[in-house]
Amino acid sequence: MRAVILAAGQGYRIRLLSKGKPKCLIRLLGLTILERIVYACRAAGVREFLIVLGFEGEKIRRFLGDGSRQGVKITYLPCPHWEKGNGVSLHAAKRHIRRGEKFLVLMSDHLVQPELLQRFVEEAADCPHSLMAYDDRMSELPNANEATKVRIGSRGDILKVGKGLRRYQGADCGVFAFTPLIFKCLEEAFAISRFTLSDGLDFLIRRRAIRGFHIGNFYWQDIDSRFDLSIARYKILSRLNTGKEGWVSRVINRRFSNQITKRLINYNITPNMVSISSFLVAIVSAILFIVKMPFSAGLIAQFSSILDGVDGELARAKFHVSPFGGYMDSILDRYADLFLIFGMSAYVYSRQPTGTVLLISFIALMGAPMSMLCKEKFYSAFGVPFIPDQMDGWTRHLPANRDGRLFIIMVSGILDQVLYGLLALGIITNFQTLYRLFSVKRMKLKTTD
Template identity: 25%
Template sequence: MEPVTECILLAAGEGKRMRPLTTSRPKVMIPLANRPMLEHLILAGKEAGIQRFIIVVGYGEQAIREYFGDGSRIGVEIDYVVQRKQLGTADALRSAEGLVSGNFLMMNGDMLLSADEIAEFCRMPIPALAVSETDHPEDYGVVLLEGDRVVNLEEKSKNPKSRLINAGAYLFSLEIFERIQMIGLSRRGEYELTDALMGYINEGSLFAFCLRSWMDVGYPWDILAAHELFLDALQAENLGTVEEGVVIKGTVAIGEGTIIRSGSYIEGPCIIGKDCIVGPHAYIRPRTSIGDMCHIGNAVEIKNSVILNKTKIPHFNYIGDSVIGSGCNFGAGTKIANLRHDYTVVHVGGIRTGRKKFGAVIGDNVLFGINCSVNTGSLIGSGCRIAPHSFVDGVYDDETIISR
């Protein structure tokens, strides 16, 4: 069998479950350890032998095109095709017809997968579907197997018959394009790839490959688990300036142009981007990711959090187990709580995070006055303005003005 060297990546969706982080960027461009999640997937594919990627873009496509270009920066070939309306996975695949030359890999762009497993999957008989085991299969499409063959696919069910779910990675020949031409709209008004797969299932020809490393990044709190994975594999690096009196323990990567001022204490693994100012007397705790051009100032403590580019947390702030968008500014003394008094799992907007320690999700360009308090499980939309001494608790839409 000829090696699989081409891959179609589905990256046209907005990622509504990721709001407010997708207000100004497509989901696949949300950074994990200071790289867009899509870049992690492309680099894994490259290591597995994929040479050419066709990215199906739509929402926020310009951000993807500008960042990746033709792929030469990261040593691959990248082409783009546009899915203007989100009419389902089969429609997204159909938009790439004619752009692949033979057997190909297809993956959702918002998942994480190791290079070893991509390479192993690409050696499967064709057609093949990647599956993964989960403890909450009711949130996904469920897969039923007999041996190494798929015998049924179930839509999201309250009583799933299996713990195996469709992981969003497929191995196809060009024949799949003939099959998707024959399907109609589903009950949801979309062209579903699962409808095309049912033909293979009825023929007994759809193989299953069980993944071990797969991770779905569906909600903002999943970002914490995902970036922890990458930080655990981080290589220490210092391209910035570290003043005397700074303590660095563990694996820490510091970007070019960044200054770590005296008295700061940094515990790895953590990553700090380019052109940041940290300190004096800042405390950066393990599994924290700080983007480019951020300011983490005097007597600020940050623990197990993701801070996107150009955010300023400059005076006497505490950020714990949170995801903070870009361009935010925290007034002096503003703090985020990350643990309930009853020690139960934190919910955000009624959705279970699965984490006993979780602070807040904060969108882009949110401005806090001084001495604000943000409760566990809060979600603050992009562009919100929060008055001094405010108590923030719950879910707030973009551009909300929050006062005491």
């Protein structure tokens, strides 16, 4: 499905902030609003864009170019009479839309979560009519008064749209999928001197040719003010974590990693650079253990753990997620773990050169890669991802994930109880592996019953 982005408007209220640039070129966490919209569409499978230009349109064209940098194709449609209303802007796309083509329409100042677009595109492809997204969380909207309200019929069709509606079920999110019928409706509105998209919608509604799409808990936001921008910044940052992290990561690391991500995002630093930095910081920690500075080693290990969260956050914030990035990060993390345990072992052994120390070190080394191995092998053997919350029983509370293991290393370094740290690592990781072996066996018996 192709997308039309309406980027002609001026955005009065925010003009001061945008310094003469169109609103959609304001930067938000390292990317302009318009780039965020394009990337969100790309994540939903959209590869071709028609961007309608009006106010300072050349700046937009110069900034985005033909889209090759974003991995998409962009065509620009200058619209001389855009000031009449956004219906006129949309109408500029008419001659580029093919007969019977269904197309997305988005506003250049409305941020939309990629997952929302993905679901919307799927639904639009199945629906013979036009589709518009609405949000029923009215109390949570920052500017509920100014929102365009939507009244929905019992069968999901749109009955009425307008700012002044008394009875309504939700607010318009500025996300549409239209058939070319919309152009005829816009022309009917133009004929009675009404020029907004809402006016065109009225004629589509009379034909009963548009349905509502309830967005549920997905995020979208109309950016109208400096205040909106800071809310958006907060919302985007709080969505950067996958939810699969361990509790150390959720409770401790995330506070720091979000702050680091927020600062790094404005620089030309790739997630892979951060992964490599996290690895190097772990090596520094291992060396500090070896040269008998366990306190600093422990702190540095925890810093490496925090950085290990930043790469993923940065990748997601910049829509830069790559399979290779995930692959390299995994391999480097395993090496970092092993070097850290080696550093700890060398430290303990230099003070207590006994066979017991070597044995404990060996057991800790052995367990280090097992958590990941179990999960990855599970996926390739059974074809479904391993979900620790469902399959690890009470052992899911053990700090056997990477964030938990590095936390143990930090604590044992700070308290100068490194041998106990090794012992804890060895017991926890190997015990969990054993537990998983048995829980997977049980699970398998259940499915064949």
